Every structure is written in structure tokens, then in C-alpha cells.
Amino acid sequence: MKTSLSVILFTLTASVLSTTAFADECALSIEANDMMQFSKKSLSAPASCKEISVTLKHNGKLPVTTMGHNWVLSKAADVQAVATDGMSAGANNSYVKPGDSRVYAASKVIGGGEQTTVTFSTAQMKAGEDYRFFCSFPGHFAIMQGSFTLN
Numbered sequence: 001m002k003t004s005l006s007v008i009l010f011t012l013t014a015s016v017l018s019t020t021a022f023a024d025e026c027a028l029s030i031e032a033n034d035m036m037q038f039s040k041k042s043l044s045a046p047a048s049c050k051e052i053s054v055t056l057k058h059n060g061k062l063p064v065t066t067m068g069h070n071w072v073l074s075k076a077a078d079v080q081a082v083a084t085d086g087m088s089a090g091a092n093n094s095y096v097k098p099g100d101s102r103v104y105a106a107s108k109v110i111g112g113g114e115q116t117t118v119t120f121s122t123a124q125m126k127a128g129e130d131y132r133f134f135c136s137f138p139g140h141f142a143i144m145q146g147s148f149t150l151n
């Protein structure tokens with residue numbers, strides 16, 4: 001009786017721990033500031049993540065209208081076109097063309113002191129592909145970008 005109870009407890013503990021580890025690996029975070037910079041040049045997650053969440057925190061003080069930042073994910077080859085179309089789409093569309101199929105994830109645009117989280121499916125993504133994350137606020141993508149990989 002005692003043995004089976006400890007086996008059950010061990011199994012429960014192990015499953016809780018593995019669930020926690022999995023969730024953490026699929027939850028990423030990055031910061032941005034008033035100097036038009038992201039805090040990281042690269043982000044990655046295990047290819048086993050069915051969904052990934054990215055939390056963007058704006059550590060600056062400037063308002064969203066002058067130093068807004070968002071977190072947008074596309075293939076490296078699509079960054080420029082997505083950003084250009086995003087600029088045309090304007091602030092009301094968070095600087096991303098509505099329904100843009102080249103975009104895997106896009107957060108809302110935030111100003112200094114704000115934080116936002118975007119959760120996206122990896123169903124259309126694959127390990128080894130050259131993805132990039134960037135800010136699509138007008139004029140920012142050239143500086144505010146980094147690599148994103150599924151491992």
C-alpha cells in the first residue's frame with residue numbers, strides 16, 4: 001500500500017515538473033526601449049512547442065505615438081515587404097497589413113511602460129527555417145530586428 005502511494009506521488013510530481021519545463025520553454029520574453037532597441041538579437045524555442053508566447057515589455061517612457069513598438073514574426077526574406085505594407089496599413093492596424101499570410105505573429109503596438117503578450121501557433125512553421133522578429137512601427141524594422149529559430 002505504502003509503495004503504490006509513493007509511486008503515484010512520484011508520477012504526479014514528475015508530470016507536474018515536466019509540464020512546467022515545457023511551458024517555460026515555449027514562453028519567451030523580450031524588452032524594448034526609447035533608443036529603438038530590442039534587448040535580444042535572437043530568440044529560439046523548441047520545435048516541440050505547439051504554441052509559443054512572446055511577452056514584449058517597453059521599458060521606455062515615450063508614448064506609443066512617437067516610440068511605439070510591437071513584435072512581428074515572418075520569414076527573413078519577407079521582413080522588408082511586411083514592414084512596408086505594415087506602414088501603409090497604419091496605426092489602426094498595429095502597422096501590419098490585415099490578413100497578411102507572411103506574418104506568423106504580431107503583437108499590438110505599445111508605448112513606454114506597457115507590456116503585451118502575443119501567442120501564436122507553430123503549425124505553419126518549421127525547424128531550421130530562417131525567421132526574423134522585428135518591430136513594424138514606421139522606421140524601426142531596420143534596427144529593431146533579430147533572428148528567430150525553432151530547434
Ligand SMILES: [Cu+2]
Nearest residue numbers: 069135137140
Ligand atoms: Cu519599434
